Amino acid sequence: MNEKEHIDKLMLELRRGTITIGVLSQLSSPKYGYSLVSLLEEKGVHVEPGTLYPLLRRLEKQGLLESKWDTNEARPRKYYVLSEVGQKVFEKLCVEWESIVQSLEGLITNKGVDKNGDG
Amino acid sequence: MEMVNRYIYAVTQKLPQSQREDIAAELRSLIEDMLEERAGAGDISDEMVNEVLLELGSPREMAQKYRGTKKYIIGPELYDPFLIVLKIVLISMSVGLGIVFVIESVLDPANILDHFVSFIVTIVTGFPQALGWVTFTFMLIHFGGGLKADELKLEKWDPTKLQPIPHPKKQIKRYEPITGIVFYVIIIVLFAFSSNFFGIYRFSDAGFQQVMPFLNEESFSQYMPFVILLLAIFIVKECLKLISGKWTMKLVAYTAVINIFSLVVVFFIITGPAFWNPNFMMELVQAGLVTEGSEGFRVVESIWVNSTKIIVALFLIGLVWDIVDGFIKARKD
Numbered sequence A: 001m002n003e004k005e006h007i008d009k010l011m012l013e014l015r016r017g018t019i020t021i022g023v024l025s026q027l028s029s030p031k032y033g034y035s036l037v038s039l040l041e042e043k044g045v046h047v048e049p050g051t052l053y054p055l056l057r058r059l060e061k062q063g064l065l066e067s068k069w070d071t072n073e074a075r076p077r078k079y080y081v082l083s084e085v086g087q088k089v090f091e092k093l094c095v096e097w098e099s100i101v102q103s104l105e106g107l108i109t110n111k112g113v114d115k116n117g118d119g
Numbered sequence B: 001m002e003m004v005n006r007y008i009y010a011v012t013q014k015l016p017q018s019q020r021e022d023i024a025a026e027l028r029s030l031i032e033d034m035l036e037e038r039a040g041a042g043d044i045s046d047e048m049v050n051e052v053l054l055e056l057g058s059p060r061e062m063a064q065k066y067r068g069t070k071k072y073i074i075g076p077e078l079y080d081p082f083l084i085v086l087k088i089v090l091i092s093m094s095v096g097l098g099i100v101f102v103i104e105s106v107l108d109p110a111n112i113l114d115h116f117v118s119f120i121v122t123i124v125t126g127f128p129q130a131l132g133w134v135t136f137t138f139m140l141i142h143f144g145g146g147l148k149a150d151e152l153k154l155e156k157w158d159p160t161k162l163q164p165i166p167h168p169k170k171q172i173k174r175y176e177p178i179t180g181i182v183f184y185v186i187i188i189v190l191f192a193f194s195s196n197f198f199g200i201y202r203f204s205d206a207g208f209q210q211v212m213p214f215l216n217e218e219s220f221s222q223y224m225p226f227v228i229l230l231l232a233i234f235i236v237k238e239c240l241k242l243i244s245g246k247w248t249m250k251l252v253a254y255t256a257v258i259n260i261f262s263l264v265v266v267f268f269i270i271t272g273p274a275f276w277n278p279n280f281m282m283e284l285v286q287a288g289l290v291t292e293g294s295e296g297f298r299v300v301e302s303i304w305v306n307s308t309k310i311i312v313a314l315f316l317i318g319l320v321w322d323i324v325d326g327f328i329k330a331r332k333d
Helices: A003-025 A033-042 A049-062 A084-110 B002-013 B017-039 B046-056 B059-067 B076-107 B109-154 B175-193 B217-244 B249-270 B280-286 B295-305 B307-331
Strands: A065-070 A077-082 B199-204 B207-213
Touching (some): A003 A033, A003 A049, A003 A084, A033 A049, A033 A077, A033 B017, A049 A065, A049 A077, A049 B017, A077 A084, A077 B017, B002 B017, B002 B046, B017 B046, B076 B109, B076 B217, B175 B217, B207 B280, B217 B249, B280 B295, B295 B307
Antiparallel strands (some): A065 A077, B199 B207
């Protein structure tokens, strides 16, 4: 495995967890699948459509999202929006995320040098 | 749009009936959104459809993502023993077939090329069968153990409940069940070819002369399925030992059930009419190995006449000992 393959593989694992937060963050108002892909892309978060659509469905099944078909437009679309539970879960997730970012910040910027070490 | 229809069909085909319609409708609107963005105000071209479908990934992957869970025939926790058993079975089957080839070549050296061809043909046809049976066996074990795995998940992890390292005498050394499986597979292969392989071989200076079979060749075909069944059960028992790795009361219970059942089968087979070669003593005399009326003849004859009892007794002792031994080892701590 070369350097790039290592990074690709690790990034895949890293993204997998963050995508869920990214998706939840955009669903305070109803969105349909492809609009979410474009929206996230605009903000620099790349999601494969093939990953996003099943993810939306799974989150709905878990009760974090609610969905509704809109048949008024030319093309019927399924809109997803945060459920009450989803809203709370998202808020808590954000807190968790902040703490992860902070801890990792500390780890990365110190680059393994232990300030309180035996120096 | 034909491609899109095909794609949606291929994905939903792999999903539960109840979700198909909704997923199909959603997937269609999503794909149309993607196409529309690419086409803008213009027409949708075949390349665009191709591009979009490539981006979505193969129907199989897509369906798997929708399902969310992976389906196993043999779970990851059983995959390693599965591979071990499969290797053992395939290797010992080759060895068994090799032995058949050697015996047949000794019995009938003139047709050695035919024997070799049938050796190769049987390996080619036998491997998939062996693979199938091993997989089937592990499917059953997986199915039986599936409930147990779920129970374990629900239990709260508690370090004080860690299993003690088994007493050295409790452990089952891997080579024990492996040797067992190799032995049974070779026996199965030999039986599958000819019951005549089991007998007394007579050699003279000129080489092989003849074989005096123990079993009655004409009637053996009736017993054959039971013999194979019996050996297959023994192999399952060895697989359980290999997976468990140590003697537990559960394993002793399985062993007891299997052994008692096999004892019944052995008894049924061996005491059946015409199981043994009725002309065995006569063939021995004709071959000049014993002289009728001599001391040796009487000894051999008394063993032969009592062989049914002797073998049932040996099986009884062996199988009961297997249970008792396991029980004693399982109680050690």
